[in-house]
Amino acid sequence: MTIAARAPISRTVPTFLELEITGRCQLSCPSHCYAAAGPTRGHGMMTGDDWRHVITEAARIGVTKVQFIGGEPTQHPDFAALVTHALDHGLAVQVFSNLYRVKPQWWALFTHPRITLGTSYYSDHAAEHDAITGRTGSHAKTRANIVEAISRNIPIKVGIIHLRDGQRTEQARAEMVALGATHVNVDHVREVGNAATAARTLPSVTQLCGNCGDSRAAIGPDGQIWPCVLSRFLHPAGNVREATLSDVFDGDTWATLVAAIPRRPQRGACVPDSCTPNEDSCQPSPGVVTACNPDSDGSDCSPAETEACNPAYDD
Secondary structure, three states: OOOOOOOOOOOOOOOEEEEEOOOEOOOOOOOOOOOOOEOOOOOOOOOHHHHHHHHHHHHHHOOOEEEEEOOOHHHOOOHHHHHHHHHHOOOEEEEEOOOOOOOHHHHHHHOOOOEEEEEEOOOOOHHHHHHHHOOOOHHHHHHHHHHHHHHOOOOEEEEEEEOOOOOOHHHHHHHHHHHOOOEEEEEEOOOOOHHHHHHOOOOOHHHOOOOOOOOEEEEOOOOEEEOOHHHOOOOOOEEOOOOOHHHHHOOHHHHHHHHOOOOOOOOOOOOOOOOOOOOOOOOEOOOOOOOOOOOOOOOOOOOOOOHHHOOOOOO
């Protein structure tokens, strides 16, 4: 099926940046990791100073929020310093972490009023969760740190990815709600990265939410710029090691790339700011209908899980 490309959008600076600062992760997630991250992956070509330069420019040109993601962003040696640098420049910060390991000193950092956490959770059964992550014991550690974040009143979004028939997805959702998590989203797996390999398919723009690039962009570990982390299979719009963010977002390559992503019909006014498969669902799993409940800052990418707030809803 051919999907017509949307008309080029006006050239505006994204207000939300996904900073994929590393490809390293303690988990392997063989069946769905969009970045194909893992324990043997590196931090890429971007240095800590490169990331600080990006963050400084981002704040200067109008970006208001950054997300630190990976891989597992806490595996980067400059993780805490980069988060602090973003906060010092007035940016809101989301740390998307597997919460497999949280150093004691990070809890004080995470309580900053402009920081939120995001994490993935797959099942209320430890064996099923651990099988999905490829790491025995990951369920216990992630769940314990979710509980710790909630006890400290740290805002946290829990993303549950439905990968297979029989998965205890709804039980996991109910468990998180019972623990006190106020932002729990369910999404189906997107066929990019490891998921595309597992399905023996090629990644496609049909897997994207249709809003990529409108108000956000992603920067990879080597400095490449895409409309979102899921669109990494597309040719990058540029590289921050070779050009400024301003030049990239004002360039023809960026405009052409964004225009090539088909816009899906929308109903309602819920507009996402992130398209991370593990964190903010941009296309809720089929059959899930709950009340529209966007974040207080309006940044939840899966605010409703209803037709009205589903960015990928098709008539």
